[in-house]
Amino acid sequence: MNDQHNRDKLWELIKDVRFTMISHHTETQEIHAQPMTMLNSEKLHERQNLYFILRDSNDLVTAVTSGRNQIGLAFSKPSDGIYVSMSAHAQISTDRALIDQLWNPWAENWFNGKDDPSVRVLVAEAISAEYWNVTDNKVTQLFKVLKGNLTGKTGEPNSEHQKMDL
Numbered sequence: 001m002n003d004q005h006n007r008d009k010l011w012e013l014i015k016d017v018r019f020t021m022i023s024h025h026t027e028t029q030e031i032h033a034q035p036m037t038m039l040n041s042e043k044l045h046e047r048q049n050l051y052f053i054l055r056d057s058n059d060l061v062t063a064v065t066s067g068r069n070q071i072g073l074a075f076s077k078p079s080d081g082i083y084v085s086m087s088a089h090a091q092i093s094t095d096r097a098l099i100d101q102l103w104n105p106w107a108e109n110w111f112n113g114k115d116d117p118s119v120r121v122l123v124a125e126a127i128s129a130e131y132w133n134v135t136d137n138k139v140t141q142l143f144k145v146l147k148g149n150l151t152g153k154t155g156e157p158n159s160e161h162q163k164m165d166l
Contacts, residue, residue: 003164010129010162010166014038014084017038017075017084019036020037020052020073021073022035022071023073024064024072026063032059037052039053051122053099053111053119054121055119057118061120061122064092065092069090070087070089070090071088071124072085072086073087073124081134082134083131084130085130086128092122092123098121102121107119126166130162
């Protein structure tokens with residue numbers, strides 16, 4: 001597969017996975033992860049940066065503004081056999097045009113409107129990724145598990161697996 005095909009495949013895998021676990025280093029160098037909602041959509045025509053709305057008091061804002069801007073993003077959709085791990089450089093934005101573009105009714109639950117002064121956007125610039133996409137259907141996966149239980153020989157599911165620099 002060429003680089004563009006891999007990027008397209010990666011985007012197809014994550015574009016409908018709304019919830020992401022984002023990891024970062026704390027002041028004491030512990031790794032902390034928290035769930036966030038990815039706001040990318042086809043209208044952004046963006047396949048390099050990922051976007052998240054958060055409050056200025058969020059731990060991610062503190063980490064990034066303190067220079068700890070290397071983050072990890074984990075996506076999974078087990079029902080479709082999709083698993084993605086991504087490394088990114090993070091930036092915090094207060095760009096009103098970007099906030100307007102990303103704003104949605106769900107954000108209203110967390111803020112006092114899009115003009116709330118605490119609104120920030122986490123911009124994650126993807127630098128590398130790895131994905132696993134199980135291609136066996138559920139019946140085949142179950143058959144392989146049962147066969148492995150009976151024979152003692154594991155039957156790995158068929159899957160696509162790719163590492164890439166972005």
